[in-house]
Amino acid sequence: MKSDLRRKKDISYKSAGKFEETRFEKIHNEIFKNSTEASVIVAQEIAELIKSKEKQNKSCVLGLATGSSPIKVYEELVRMYREEGLSFSNVVTFNLDEYYPMTKENNQSYHYFMHQHLFNHIDIKPENINIPDGTIAIEELNQYCIDYEMNIKNAGGLDFQLLGIGRTGHVGFNEPGSHINSGTRIITLDHITRVDASSDFNGIDNVPKRAITMGVSTILRSKRIVLMAWGQNKADIIKRTIQGDISSEVPATFLQNHANATFVLDQLAASELTRFKTPWLVGECIWTQELKSKAIVWLCQSTNQSILKLTDRDYNNNGMSDLLALEGSAYDLNINMFNVLQHTITGWPGGKPNTDDSHRPERANPDKKRVILFSPHPDDDVISMGGTFSKLIKQGHDVHVVYQTSGNIAVTDDEALKFAEVCTDFIGDAKTKIDFQSVIDFLNNKSENQIDSLEVRKLKALIRRRESYAAVRYIGLNESNIHFLDMPFYETGLIKKNPIHADDIAIVKAIIEKIKPHQVFAAGDLADPHGTHEVCLNAVFTAMAALKPQSFMNDCWLWLYRGAWHEWEIHEIDMAVPLSPEEVMLKRHAILYHQSQKDRVMFQGNDSREFWVRAEDRNKHTAKLYDDLGLAEYEAIEAFKRFDY
Known part of the structure; x- marks a missing residue:
């Protein structure tokens, strides 16, 4: 039986309307509402292939990828093994790549990744697992890469190749400039690739500069290729790959030459394709x-x-x-x-009292509202809506800021060590619940990739907490209206977080029930490179949906803000809050209270600017766009989109 993806591929271009809609696109693609739904479909195709090969008494040879894109596919394959009896005993795997140099035990190695997410949980034979070895001596690498190619050939070639895509357009680690005839080899990583990986390695200085990768020709010899891409960060490169000319500058465009390749995308990754970005140009x-x-x-x-x-x-x-x-x-x-x-522009984000509100984004009544401002990290509140935050307080609303995670992972070891040493000098170990000497000893002797001790994590969380108190005090919020949820999913000590749990939802639900807000502001900026914003937003969505039957929810509106990573496009904005020059400076100073995040942004994604600079530039850019469209000229604008939950 053909998988859903293949069935869709067979019928994709049968209707004239569909052909016109996709006429700019040179690679077959399927678009899904979200990555979870898409990943299940991909996993089903892989499972069907495995079972089909098993019936023929043949091996199923899979080319596998790492990174965030395939994780849900691997989770679904593990589920099918545990619950549906899917066997991997006839499966042979070849991974695309590995950092060099890199030991198998390192938790950033792809050997570690594959065993953590897949191999440790299924019945694959260890001898059938092939992952490039990042410990091979440099003088032996050439022969090792030739042997890796021969092992693929001797296994019968790749029946199915799973791919992700980097912002440079790399597949595997075939960076810009890679030749279509390239084979397995060692390669120097592009700077952008290393920047994107820097948060996983706690800084770009720790990211290896080289990697072993399958070549473009190796990938193109696969009988079937599925490339997955999720999120706004991949939208630009997906458009260039699917609609652009074939070029070694975007190695993924070589897939246009493959007769059986499908790109599997979520809506955000597909958003820059012409049929979505400017559909009036295609029909x-x-x-x-x-x-x-x-x-x-x-x-x-x-x-x-x-x-x-x-x-x-x-x-x-x-x-x-x-x-x-x-x-x-x-x-x-x-x-x-x-x-x-x-009608989107208002200086009264909580509604203007005693005013006709028929053309205003917010209701006039009640004139004094209870407001919850959810902040995924301890600085998203001031970064993304510091000016609006200040207006809500000054206009007399009962504002509560709710920090959803501790943010401890974003505090550098040097920053924590500095605080621990100051605390030891100033008050001594006996007067605090944290054993600061143990923190100092741990940080001074911390090995690469070692998880922070509980004491260190407590200190780093406390640093973020006290910075948050200082920032919102500066804005004018009463400390009794500050809440820290410390959602459990975040507290792993690792960059990788746990899946969201019922306990996380319950914590969010409880704070909403307690405050009974008329307004909820939450982070809708899903370009956050580690997904914390998305998890926190989904927790808010789930909690509010569960509370919807309660009467107080009838008067509760949900507003989504952005700003740390991307801003809403003009046509998406439902409320635009202008900021005066004085309010811009107030916001800047509030952000600067988060000193542990200044100068050295650990998780900056693809933007090297400090957060206060990003926020200010984006707010001023939004104001300029309104001005260019012929509306009033403002110093800066913070933007919000209303969400019907």
Whole structure:
């Protein structure tokens, strides 16, 4: 039986509408609501292949990938082994790559990763597992790579190759410049690849500069290839790979030459494809209000004109003639869109009392609201909405800030050591619940990849906590309205966190029940490179959905903020809160109270700027976009999207 992905591939281009929609795309792709749903489908295809080969009394040769993309696939394969009797006894695996040099025992090694996520939990024969060896002597590497290629060939070739994709467009570790005929070899990692891996290694200085990787030609010889990509961070490279020309500068584009390759994407990873980003350029559209807003903002930016200056010709020349025919004239479209955007702007994020609120983003009543501001890390509150936070307090609302995790993993060892030494000098060990001398001894003798002791984690969490107190005191919040949840999923001592648990949901649910808010602000910035924002947001969603039957929830609105990583696009914004120059400076100073996160951002993702610089630049950029569209000019704007839970 064919898998769901293959069945979809067979019918993808049968309808004329579908062909027109995907005409810019050069690689077959399937798009799913989320990575979990997609991963299950991929795992089912792998399972079907394994069982089919077993019936033929043949080995099933799998090429496997590491990284965050395939984790849920491996989880589903393990589940099928445990619950459905799927056997891996006929499976032979070859992994794509490994850092060099790298010992198998190192918890950053791909040997460790594969055993942790898959091999330790299934019945695969150890002799059938092949992972590049990061300990091979450099003078023996050339022959080792030749032998790795021969082992794949002798096994019958790869029946199925699972891939992820890096921001450079690498597959495996085939970085830009890799040749289509390249085989297994040692390669120097691109700087961007090392930056993306830096948080896993606690800094770019600890990321190996080289790796052993299967070559492009090795991958292309696979009988079947599935590449997976999740999240906004992958959207740009996915567009370049699927819609761009074949080029060694984006090695993943070589997959356009493969007759049986499928890209499996979630909606965020697919968001830059033309059919989603600008669907009016590929065919007729169903013009919802959201799509109208998106298209008109795009048209303004493409023509460098404000909304009220757009003409009939602008619409006709840019794929929007059907919208123009539907609405009657550019004048009507422009006025309507101008009003939509104008109505998002408010200096009263909690609602303006005694005012007609029919065209305002928030309700006037109750005039004094109970507000919860959920902050995944102990600084997301001020980074993403420090100005709005301040306005809510000054306008008399009962604001509660709720820090969902301790944030201890983001405190460097040097910072913790400094605090421990100061505490020892100042008050002595006997006067505190933390044995600071043990902390000092641990940090001075800490080995590579060693998990922090409980005492060290307590100290690092305390550093983040006290910085948070200082920041919100500066903004003007009463300390009794500060809450730390310390959600258990985060407290592993590792960058890798535990899956969210019922206990995490219960903690979030309890704080909402206690405060009974009229407004909830939560982090909707899912570009966070370690997924903490997404886990925390899902906890809020789940808790609020469970509480929905309660009467107080009828008056509770949920607003999502961004800012640490990405900002909402203009057409997505439901509430735009302008900031004065003084409020911009207040926000900056509040962020700077988080001294342990200043100068040396441990988990910066693909943005090397400090968080206060990121936040300020994004807020000013949003204000400029509003100004360019012909609306009022402001120093900066914080943006929010209302979510119907």
